[in-house]
Amino acid sequence: MNSQNKISQSQKLMVFVLSMSLYGLATLFTELIPSFQVGIVEFSVEYFLFIPLTLAMLFDPLSAGLGAATGELVFSEIMLGQFGGLGELEKFITVTIGVYIAGRLVKNPRNRAVVAGASIFGVFIQQFMGCIVDILKVQFAVEDFEAVAGLPESVFFTEGFACLNDVLFSGILFCMLPTMFLVPKLYGKIEPLLGMKPRDEKTVLGSGGVSAKTVGICVIGFIAAVAAELLATGGFELIDWEASWAESTPAMIVAIIAAAVVALIVIGVVRSRAKVDKAA
């Protein structure tokens, strides 16, 4: 424990490892808990986000958020082979930001009202960004999105409904209530295990937890998130636009052969680099 109430690098790594393993375990379970389908309304235990939320409110929020996102990626996506490539980046960013903002909002972990408000706000941010990205993803993946009868409305409806459903059902039941229960209970007990002081007004933001500063950081984080999402979808658009000249099959074949050649060149570089490394 150092005198300046600062969190050391190794303690950040501890929070990262803790958040990663716990949330990873929980997501592995939620992958397997069945969901009830009542008509088109789906009631499912969407996720156990209360674990990183609790940790973010007690420890360094950024490490907890990053750890949770990594844990989900590694445990439930890579281990079970459900790694979706680009799509995982979006979930990684949204989970990190949601948890980070929720953790930043709490100054006194013993205040249950603040804890509850912050956790539901974090869930809402995460779900809302995920919802927007989902709608855009379907729009770009299906050719002639507008032309398919009934598809646009159904996508907007199901995604919007899923978002609302997740916030109200999973958000309250599986994030807000457990966080309200766990944060005050763990406060002061779990910190000494990692060799830290419990969070209070002095330790929350280094020197003096000014709320304006917190809000400013949140806004910057949010803008960064939106920018990242726009960049990701912009990338989709760019590739989509490039592909539109290749409507004829021969052009497509040429493109694929070019891609194969590029892949081969990459492999060649890999080999030569391996050789150079061996020689060096």
Added chain:
Amino acid sequence: MRKLSENILDKISIDFLRNQVLKNAYGNDDTVIAKLDPRILLVWYLFFGLVPWFLNDVVLLLGIFIFVALTTRAARIAPLVLFLFCIGVFSQTGYLFIVALFFGGNTETIVPLLIMTLKVAVVSLASITVFSGLDPDRLANGMLWFGCPGQLSFSISFAYRILPVLMEEFQNILLSYRLRGNPPSKNGLAGKIRYLAYQIRMIIQAFYPLMLNTAKRSRTTVEALELRGYRHSIQNPEVKKMKLAMLKVTRADLIFVCISIVWVCASFGASAAL
């Protein structure tokens, strides 16, 4: 019906889950896929994970789908993973079809949705082949070679090691709660709902001791890492080179790449001919 549900519940016990995950991680390192170079497989995944999104031809997508299905078979993936894959594909596009019908769609809706389903299936089967077929340590090394942050490759190796321990501990805590608890009766619909709520509350409460135990364990882990100079070593290129010296491209890798290229070209030929 009751027997069936009991049978299914039997299958998804925590022990079963642990065995499947362990089998998936370490049980199949003698397959063709597991022996390939992780870097080659990652490049291969880059192709099969990106290109299908830009193809819109059913025959072509079917050809690629058959190929990745064969590679998945060659990697001998655990049944649980395949089951989850099927559920995932259905939940991504299958239900959309039903909803589209509900909003006045017709059979023409099938074709774009079939294309989308095939795209999703190809991409996820390719990822299953690469990420489940490979030994976690080899996978982590391959990712490290491509410049992924050291934290990620550490997380992958660490996750596979720690998961069985964590699962066992969670199960023990849950059992001790169950021994001490007094579950409500399951009679009637209200009773069933109350029972379910009780179960879920118990799972959430079980995380309280688990969090404390894991905090202790993660401190031990990090301190052990620090003692071996972990944070210094992930930034040091010398250490990285030593760690990655085991990666070698062999003839089997080249054969695998050639087969992939030939198959994709043949699929293109088939789609052009039809």
